[in-house]
Amino acid sequence: MHLSRYFLPILKETPKEAEIVSHRLMLRAGMIRQETAGIYAWLPMGLRVLRKIEQIVREEQNRAGAQELLMPTVQPADLWRESGRYDAYGKEMLRITDRHEREMLFGPTNEEMVTDIFRASVKSYRDLPLNLYHIQWKFRDEVRPRFGVMRGREFLMKDAYSFDLDKESARHAYNRMFVAYLRTFARMGLKAIPMRADTGPIGGDMSHEFIILASTGESEVFCDKAILDLPIPGEDTDFTADLSPVITDWTTPYAATDEMHDAAAFEAVPEAERMSARGIEVGHIFYFGTKYSEPMNAKVTGPDGAEVPVHMGSYGVGVSRLLGAIIEAHHDDDGIVWPASVAPFHVGIINLKPGDAATDAACADLDAQLTKAGLDVLVDDVDSRAGAKFATMDLIGLPYQLIVGPRGLKDGVVEVKARASGERATLSPQEAVNRLIGELSS
RNA sequence: CGGGGUAUAGCGCAGCCUGGUAGCGCAUCUGCUUUGGGAGCAGAGGGUCGCAGGUUCAAAUCCUGCUGCCCCGACCA
Numbered sequence: 412m413h414l415s416r417y418f419l420p421i422l423k424e425t426p427k428e429a430e431i432v433s434h435r436l437m438l439r440a441g442m443i444r445q446e447t448a449g450i451y452a453w454l455p456m457g458l459r460v461l462r463k464i465e466q467i468v469r470e471e472q473n474r475a476g477a478q479e480l481l482m483p484t485v486q487p488a489d490l491w492r493e494s495g496r497y498d499a500y501g502k503e504m505l506r507i508t509d510r511h512e513r514e515m516l517f518g519p520t521n522e523e524m525v526t527d528i529f530r531a532s533v534k535s536y537r538d539l540p541l542n543l544y545h546i547q548w549k550f551r552d553e554v555r556p557r558f559g560v561m562r563g564r565e566f567l568m569k570d571a572y573s574f575d576l577d578k579e580s581a582r583h584a585y586n587r588m589f590v591a592y593l594r595t596f597a598r599m600g601l602k603a604i605p606m607r608a609d610t611g612p613i614g615g616d617m618s619h620e621f622i623i624l625a626s627t628g629e630s631e632v633f634c635d636k637a638i639l640d641l642p643i644p645g646e647d648t649d650f651t652a653d654l655s656p657v658i659t660d661w662t663t664p665y666a667a668t669d670e671m672h673d674a675a676a677f678e679a680v681p682e683a684e685r686m687s688a689r690g691i692e693v694g695h696i697f698y699f700g701t702k703y704s705e706p707m708n709a710k711v712t713g714p715d716g717a718e719v720p721v722h723m724g725s726y727g728v729g730v731s732r733l734l735g736a737i738i739e740a741h742h743d744d745d746g747i748v749w750p751a752s753v754a755p756f757h758v759g760i761i762n763l764k765p766g767d768a769a770t771d772a773a774c775a776d777l778d779a780q781l782t783k784a785g786l787d788v789l790v791d792d793v794d795s796r797a798g799a800k801f802a803t804m805d806l807i808g809l810p811y812q813l814i815v816g817p818r819g820l821k822d823g824v825v826e827v828k829a830r831a832s833g834e835r836a837t838l839s840p841q842e843a844v845n846r847l848i849g850e851l852s853s
Numbered sequence: 854c855g856g857g858g859u860a861u862a863g864c865g866c867a868g869c870c871u872g873g874u875a876g877c878g879c880a881u882c883u884g885c886u887u888u889g890g891g892a893g894c895a896g897a898g899g900g901u902c903g904c905a906g907g908u909u910c911a912a913a914u915c916c917u918g919c920u921g922c923c924c925c926g927a928c929c930a
Contacts, residue, residue, distance in 0.1 A: 420863085422863095423864080423865095423880075424864055424865050424879070424880095425864090426865085427859095427864095427865075427866095428923055430923085445922090447921085447922085448922070448923090502854095503929075519930095520930090549930075551929070553928080553929065554854065554929090555924095555927095555928085557923085557924085561930095562929075567930095568930055569930095570930085692929090695930065727930050729930035730930090731930090763888085763889060764889095796887085796888060796890085796892060797890060797891095798888095798890035799890080800889090800890085800891090801889080801890045801891085802890065802891045803891080805890090816889065818889070819889090826889095
């Protein structure tokens with residue numbers, strides 16, 4: 412991709428509405444544009460990152476045995492009357508009336524709908540366990556949207572729903588999602604800490620929020636530092652096996668949000684190991700038993716011939732929110748510092764002198780080689796000054812910059828700069844290509 | 854939903870108090886110079902001054918109402 416033809420409306424000045432750093436940087440880097448309060452258009456650069464995050468979430472859901480479907484954004488009110496939530500949900504739900512005066516709504520979540528899909532087709536315990544998920548836009552009419560995409564009204568969420576015969580098998584479904592989440596967030600360069608969350612009327616120990624630490628986080632969190640160093644389950648994890656030892660490892664060290672904080676238990680953690688910080692919730696997993704299956708009559712016949720309501724859980728990831736969360740965790744004074752796994756492009760080639768035949772040719776060759784190796788490349792071929800190019804490239808935060816100018820080429824070298832460390836290496840073009848492919852291919 | 858701000862060019866702002874027909878910086882366009890960390894000079898284009906009423910010879914400016922957006926709090930992936 413050539414920057415001269417790419418729609419990337421960079422802002423030099425910070426729009427005044429942006430308070431927190433991720434919001435500022437997303438606007439300045441031309442990733443999003445606010446259309447109205449809490450509702451954003453995703454510009455090409457922002458969309459690229461959104462898609463990469465989505466894909467990681469998808470891969471890990473699939474790996475854990477969940478199956479993707481896609482449910483609509485607009486739902487009929489009647490479905491929500493079955494669970495009683497049409498009245499209970501309140502003003503956060505965007506209600507719509509169609510031309511036939513039928514009551515509709517823009518979905519804030521999909522428990523009712525997925526339960527409807529399930530009950531229409533699944534009648535036997537033999538078809539369990541089942542986990543269905545989708546990645547779809549949601550709308551919650553927040554009283555006060557803020558922090559850019561971190562708390563928008565329209566947002567992209569992955570929500571999975573598990574169906575099991577009883578509570579014990581539901582626990583296995585829960586554990587699979589727990590492990591999938593550990594892997595998902597780690598792949599995005601985030602340290603997500605599972606914290607026990609309020610289970611409401613259901614009770615029990617099966618609800619966790621996944622929190623990443625960031626100074627601009629919305630809630631205060633307390634944890635034992637030991638949890639930060641726990642190993643992330645590998646790609647080879649067998650999701651059909653008993654995962655409870657992993658869950659035990661991850662739920663033993665103290666970790667709680669302020670709502671669930673137990674000061675006495677926290678005091679028991681050695682002082683040097685105690686940490687209190689601010690956090691952003693990026694995922695939430697929840698077992699809710701028969702809360703929907705019972706009123707909505709989603710039953711299966713068990714091995715004993717008796718009909719029982721299925722035990723369900725739901726598992727959310729705030730996909731669009733993750734962009735903000737990742738930037739909060741990965742930025743510096745000059746701009747964004749994308750982890751390679753979610754970066755909009757892997758490499759930015761800076762052509763210091765567009766129009767110079769040798770420089771243009773070198774850039775084209777480097778672009779071709781890197782692209783052929785499967786990397787996403789953005790070539791800055793804009794006729795502007797070096798300083799402006801460096802500033803732009805630092806702002807958009809691509810993991811590596813490949814700096815190509817006539818001065819270096821005369822000596823047969825180009826420069827590779829790692830965005831995160833600022834480290835620069837002067838190499839031959841071929842060495843540079845090899846180095847980048849080595850660092851970035853996965 | 855309570856409290857507080859704010860609305861003037863794509864972005865950031867001044868002008869409003871004391872009414873006289875709109876300005877600055879950045880960005881954009883043209884030309885020349887410049888060229889390894891957000892260049893300089895010269896010129897140009899771009900505005901229903903949030904909307905609707907009212908006062909006045911005259912309203913961005915004064916008055917009334919409405920709306921959008923932002924911030925603080927209560928609530929959420």
